[in-house]
Amino acid sequence: MKRVGIQWIVENVEKSVDFYSKQLGFEIDFIGEGPKFAILSRDNFSVMLRQLKESGHIQPNRIPFIKAGWHTEGQGAWDAYIWVEDADQLYKEFTAKAISIIKPLQNTEYGNRDFEIEDIDGYILCFGHTID
Structure with a gap:
C-alpha cells in the first residue's frame, strides 16, 4: 500500500x-x-x-462512542490516527497556528508520543510517532 x-x-x-x-x-x-x-x-x-x-449528517467517531456509554466519554475516539516522523515538530507547527489541540503532546501507554486536534467539523485527528 x-x-x-x-x-x-x-x-x-x-x-x-x-x-x-x-x-x-x-x-x-x-x-x-x-x-x-x-x-x-x-x-x-x-x-x-x-x-x-442536506446538513446535519456529520458523524465523528466520538458521537456513537458517547451514545453507547463508552467508558471515556468519547475521549480517544479518533477519526484518524496519523503516524508522523516527528510529533514534537508538528505540535509546534500547529500550536503556532492556534489550532484546537484537545490532547497535548505526551508519551502514551501504547508506546507512542502523540497529540490530538479537532477540525472544524468535530473530527479528531491524532498525530504521533513511535517512541524508540
Missing part, C-alpha cells in the same frame, strides 16, 4: 478546504464543482471531504 485516504462528511467543503490547507498545511489535490467534494493531502495521508445536499 502506498497511501491511505479517508472520506468525511463536512458541513461546508470550502471552509473545510480552507482549514486543511491553510491551518494544517495540506495540499489541494482536487476540488469539484460547487464545490461539494475535495481531496487534500499531506505526505502519505489524504482526506476526502464531501458536502451533502
Whole structure:
C-alpha cells in the first residue's frame, strides 16, 4: 500500500478546504464543482471531504462512542490516527497556528508520543510517532 485516504462528511467543503490547507498545511489535490467534494493531502495521508445536499449528517467517531456509554466519554475516539516522523515538530507547527489541540503532546501507554486536534467539523485527528 502506498497511501491511505479517508472520506468525511463536512458541513461546508470550502471552509473545510480552507482549514486543511491553510491551518494544517495540506495540499489541494482536487476540488469539484460547487464545490461539494475535495481531496487534500499531506505526505502519505489524504482526506476526502464531501458536502451533502442536506446538513446535519456529520458523524465523528466520538458521537456513537458517547451514545453507547463508552467508558471515556468519547475521549480517544479518533477519526484518524496519523503516524508522523516527528510529533514534537508538528505540535509546534500547529500550536503556532492556534489550532484546537484537545490532547497535548505526551508519551502514551501504547508506546507512542502523540497529540490530538479537532477540525472544524468535530473530527479528531491524532498525530504521533513511535517512541524508540
